[in-house]
Amino acid sequence: MFRKFLREIAIRLAVYGIPLLTAGWYMIRMPGVSGTELGTVQTRHDLELEQALRRDVATLAGEIGERNVEFEPLHLAAAAEFVERSFLKAGYTPHSQSYLVGNVSCRNIEVEIRGTSPSGEIVVIGAHYDSVPGSPGADDNATGVAALLALARKFAGAHPVRTLRFVAFTNEEPPYFWTEQMGSNVYARECRRRGDRIAAMVSLESLGTYGGPQRYPFPLHYLYPATGNFVGFVGNLSSRTLVHQTIAAFRQTTPFPSEGASLPNAIPGVGWSDHWSFWRQGYRAIEITDTAPYRNMNYHTPQDSPDKIDYPRMASVVAGLERVVEMMAAGQ
Numbered sequence: 490m491f492r493k494f495l496r497e498i499a500i501r502l503a504v505y506g507i508p509l510l511t512a513g514w515y516m517i518r519m520p521g522v523s524g525t526e527l528g529t530v531q532t533r534h535d536l537e538l539e540q541a542l543r544r545d546v547a548t549l550a551g552e553i554g555e556r557n558v559e560f561e562p563l564h565l566a567a568a569a570e571f572v573e574r575s576f577l578k579a580g581y582t583p584h585s586q587s588y589l590v591g592n593v594s595c596r597n598i599e600v601e602i603r604g605t606s607p608s609g610e611i612v613v614i615g616a617h618y619d620s621v622p623g624s625p626g627a628d629d630n631a632t633g634v635a636a637l638l639a640l641a642r643k644f645a646g647a648h649p650v651r652t653l654r655f656v657a658f659t660n661e662e663p664p665y666f667w668t669e670q671m672g673s674n675v676y677a678r679e680c681r682r683r684g685d686r687i688a689a690m691v692s693l694e695s696l697g698t699y700g701g702p703q704r705y706p707f708p709l710h711y712l713y714p715a716t717g718n719f720v721g722f723v724g725n726l727s728s729r730t731l732v733h734q735t736i737a738a739f740r741q742t743t744p745f746p747s748e749g750a751s752l753p754n755a756i757p758g759v760g761w762s763d764h765w766s767f768w769r770q771g772y773r774a775i776e777i778t779d780t781a782p783y784r785n786m787n788y789h790t791p792q793d794s795p796d797k798i799d800y801p802r803m804a805s806v807v808a809g810l811e812r813v814v815e816m817m818a819a820g821q
Contacts (some may be wrong), residue, residue, distance in 0.1 A: 501660045508510035517712055518735050519749040520739035545635035546809045550627035551795045559620050562593045566620045569596055576600045579642045590670050595659045597676045604652035610688040611652045612817045615763050627795045628785050631695035643811050649818035658763050673763035679721035681770040689706030689731050689817050690774035692764040695781040704783045706757045717784035719746035720806045723774040725754050731773045738816040743809030
């Protein structure tokens with residue numbers, strides 16, 4: 490009801506030459522219709538996907554646990570090795586981009602499927618594998634890495650129009666967040682230096698928490714649901730078209746609830762992941778997320794453990810993301 494009211498006001502003001510609210514409306518107006526079914530796993534594919542997600546989150550956040558340069562550099566290296574092995578098992582040849590943080594060697598891990606288009610356009614799907622100090626980082630961000638690995642397995646052997654890259658980033662968490670040593674920042678800078686034609690980047694960030702109360706930075710609580718039962722598609726104003734394309738592809742095939750927004754980076758949370766690094770280099774990029782600290786009470790705490798993740802709902806989201814990647818890889 491509020492959105493309808495806002496739209497009517499925006500249209501009326503635009504008629505009289507006051508387009509501000511009209512622009513604001515188009516930041517939040519998304520194509521298609523959000524699903525209403527939180528759903529349960531039903532198909533064999535979804536069951537297999539759920540099992541794979543459980544296994545990978547358990548390995549990263551359970552067996553390996555906290556993983557970062559400051560306190561657990563050996564665990565950070567173990568997480569990188571796990572991601573590399575997983576890519577190898579899926580049939581890829583991983584490439585590492587290594588750099589030093591102090592005396593600790595850190596690396597981003599990339600695999601690629603070359604596209605058939607002569608345009609050389611590239612789609613990057615990424616997630617960070619480090620965790621904040623003091624947390625095993627199940628939702629933030631073992632869930633994102635598990636989704637990344639699941640999507641990489643799904644598209645292994647594909648023949649996309651655009652080149653597909655699946656990249657696991659290091660050092661997204663503080664104290665490297667939004668610094669020159671942030672893994673995705675190192676990667677995006679190198680992409681720009683080489684002249685890579687990145688048409689789209691998707692950051693998979695915290696995908697395992699659904700249900701319960703939902704919070705927002707002001708004034709978004711007036712516009713979005715009070716219950717955190719949806720997956721969010723978030724971009725800046727320059728990435729508005731990409732937000733629309735991806736959420737439309739998700740909604741066409743997936744009954745899971747979804748919300749989208751293209752907002753200024755000044756709003757807290759809009760740029761809080763690896764997509765920010767690609768914005769800095771002038772690339773279109775979005776985040777797909779459960780909204781992390783605005784929903785997950787265990788965010789950045791020792792309680793962010795594998796047993797807190799909603800795997801059936803996460804599997805529904807990742808199954809929907811398969812269609813999103815398929816659409817982007819086809820250049821649609």
